[in-house]
Amino acid sequence: MKLLLVEDDFDLAGVLGHSLSTRGFEVLCCGDGLEALTAARKNSFDVVVLDLTLPRLDGLELLQRLRADGNQTPVLVLTARGAVSERIVGLEAGADDYLAKPFDLDELVARLRALTRRLGRDGDLRCGQVRYEATSRAFYRDQSPLDLSPRESELLKRLMSRVDHVVPKEELRLAVFGADDAAQPDAVEVLVHRLRKKLQGASAEILTLRGVGYLLCDESSSAAQRSGAR
Structure with a gap:
């Protein structure tokens, strides 16, 4: 390598x-x-x-x-x-x-x-059955396209680029809404809630670490890896 x-x-x-x-x-x-x-x-x-x-x-x-x-x-x-x-x-x-x-x-x-x-040389991202195709800028669950809003897509892409690592909530807010956007404090939580519904059964799970941020992982991860997360 x-x-x-x-x-x-x-x-x-x-x-x-x-x-x-x-x-x-x-x-x-x-x-x-x-x-x-x-x-x-x-x-x-x-x-x-x-x-x-x-x-x-x-x-x-x-x-x-x-x-x-x-x-x-x-x-x-x-x-x-x-x-x-x-x-x-x-x-x-x-x-x-x-x-x-x-x-x-x-x-x-x-x-x-x-x-x-x-993260392949083509820029594709993967977690469980979910993948991001850089050339089309689209998300797929196996071979089926995922119907995501632009903000849902940006948030999921950020999480997928750091699989198994915590992404601070404020970092996600700035990435999705921008520094000048008058987003409500719970705007990121709302997007995460929507994404969780759309990712059900795709072996890709978004975990919440209270007071810290969010972590995307394959549902086959060990219980120890998830300790302290919801």
């Missing part, structure tokens, strides 16, 4: 690159944004691990240029910028997952493998 590691901390890049290599990844390290952009345009990667604070070309700008090129390689942003608002900026720029520093190597590897499993 080919991985592009974009990290300007030489020591961290060396240690992380070696650790990922021992886990089965073929790693190419780049120390600045322009170097990484050139590498991504010349080579095909299965996944990208991207720091945001980079010399010559900032990580967000790099990410935006890749997406503008039509490059849909899964990108995990790895950075010390951990605030929700900053995570939202990264996700809106085209990131597929976000892990704040300091991080656990096992969690990073698990997230990378999950990304490459569920």
Whole structure:
């Protein structure tokens, strides 16, 4: 599995690159944004691990240029910028997952493998019997199209891009309604309620973590994974 590691901390890049290599990844390290952009345009990667604070070309700008090129390689942003608002900026720029520093190597590897499993090079997303087809921007339950409103679609896409990970409620509200939208406080809850009805029997379940956010998972997940969720 080919991985592009974009990290300007030489020591961290060396240690992380070696650790990922021992886990089965073929790693190419780049120390600045322009170097990484050139590498991504010349080579095909299965996944990208991207720091945001980079010399010559900032990580967000790099990410935006890749997406503008039509490059849909899964990108995990790895950075010390951990605030929700900053995570939202990264996700809106085209990131597929976000892990704040300091991080656990096992969690990073698990997230990378999950990304490459569920997010194909074509940009499709999958959870249980539900899939999102990037080319048509449509959702399907097996082979049958799901009838979703634009806001339901945006919310489900956000959840499907982070399967098995909690998405903060405020992040979903901003993604679906925007910062200036006069959405009611329970607007996200209403959309989640509607989606749950439409996903019944599709082995894709939206769990509520009170005071935190929502998590989408396959209904075959273990009970331990769901502890504390409703």
